[in-house]
Amino acid sequence: MIEIYLLEQLAAVAEHGTLLKAAEVLYLSQPALSRSMKKLEAELGVSLFDRDNSKITLNKTGQYAVEYARRILELDREMCEGVADFDRRQRTVSVGACAPFPLGELTPVIQERFVEMAVTTELSDDEKLLSGLRNRSYQLVILHEKPEGRDLFCQHYLEEKLFIVLPKDHPLAKRKSVTFDDLREYKVLLVSSIGFWMEICRKRLDPEKLIVQNNMDALLELIEASTLPHFTSDRIMERGFSNPDRVTIPIEEDDAKTTYYIACLNSEKKKYGAVFSAAREAVLRGM
Amino acid sequence: MIEIYLLEQLAAVAEHGTLLKAAEVLYLSQPALSRSMKKLEAELGVSLFDRDNSKITLNKTGQYAVEYARRILELDREMCEGVADFDRRQRTVSVGACAPFPLGELTPVIQERFVEMAVTTELSDDEKLLSGLRNRSYQLVILHEKPEGRDLFCQHYLEEKLFIVLPKDHPLAKRKSVTFDDLREYKVLLVSSIGFWMEICRKRLDPEKLIVQNNMDALLELIEASTLPHFTSDRIMERGFSNPDRVTIPIEEDDAKTTYYIACLNSEKKKYGAVFSAAREAVLRGM
DNA sequence: TCGGATTACGTGCACCGTAATGATC
């Protein structure tokens, strides 16, 4: 069998034309390369070069061999990366979600069931989440629309409903409820990592009026320091986050409430079954 | 990069289950294999086995790696054979023909133009000759039917006409010409290597009456020693083969005469151009 | 006690580099 290092050297010679240049690139001496090429020819039982006593050039057979060499080298490289990648995936659960709240809820549930494994999380939109699920970039995803497809296992997770937080002297502060249209004329504080909610805000509010922070801490500072409106949700409030100096008003719109679904590949339903049931129980307990 | 010998060892371990068995098969000691597998894991940066202190079994990643290993090994093997095969083809012209006479004529013509190369010849039927031409098993073929296909270059070669050779006292000896039907009731001597003529004989004569020799010498002996009819052709007689003790009568049938064509792949027309023109000239000279 | 993996240690070969030689421009 031909060893890889010989194929690497052959490929380098093919690429650089002379033994000298190839040897430089390979951090090797010409004699070593010269011998290697001879060895290669001996092992294959054919001559790969036309030797002109001061110049070697690949002959037809040599060119043919180089094609094989490149294919084998490519496969070898692919193996190195592929195996490492596969291994990493074996030890990590990648969770993708369309919104931060359900992700924050689900992550500890997963971690609890897969103590050995790393849990990585990511926000994205439903479409990318689904394709990522199918190409194994994600093992679990949280969506805000029930997905199609017999290859998927999907379970209802929880609901979330948006509220607006206003200073007490805000023109809308006395309202029982508001709509997105009511809010259109006001500036609103937002953090960028809110998943699909950002789309909703961009669509239903005036994009010019959105003051978006990349950093959660920055947002909290601004909430403290300013009197600008910002969003919250029933779920967040349940977790005890509220501000007695402000009023919190529900947004009465379909766009302001959503249902989350957890999904995985049907083929991995068994593996993640514990997560699904734990998630269901957690929701029931929380009610 | 992972060397081939490590992949071979991995594949053997995967195949035989234990290091011990695999080591035997590989003519290697267990320690060597043990180290190799560790080295492989180190180079890939992953663990491939579950080690149970007295038993190693491939884990998921290991199984995944084995798949790659097998693919790479297969490609490496394919390279060894493929390159040797390619080289052999570079140095040989394989000629296939449907009949021995034109093959015997053309072979020296080819050899003259490709002095460096080996010329191998083979008899077969038109169909196999054409498929062999297309899959590069033959570089040149001699057919008795003009082939279809834009990928082929084809040139008329020569005609051949069949005669029957009879003892002077044979019932048909006085005839100016005969048909296959006239010959049906008589035993006929044949040699097996006559290409497509054999099909004609089997179809037009009584197969039971054909006395087929595998060996040309055996045929010649029998021709001398017996008074059985046998075939010859205008072309063979031109070459001076005739027997004054016998009469030679033409067979007046379409099936008893044929036209030969030489063909090669269009893509190799340039390479074999000299053969085609030399063949044409030889035929003209011979008339 | 046997099957099977690992550790420890010494050895040889195969691949490498340096230096010299050859060949062509």
Place this chain on the structure above:
DNA sequence: GATCATTACGGTGCACGTAATCCGA
């Protein structure tokens, strides 16, 4: 005299084997 391949020779790393150890049925 450049450039580039090959031959010659001496060095070294690394893959190997042997022997010893460990562990579980």
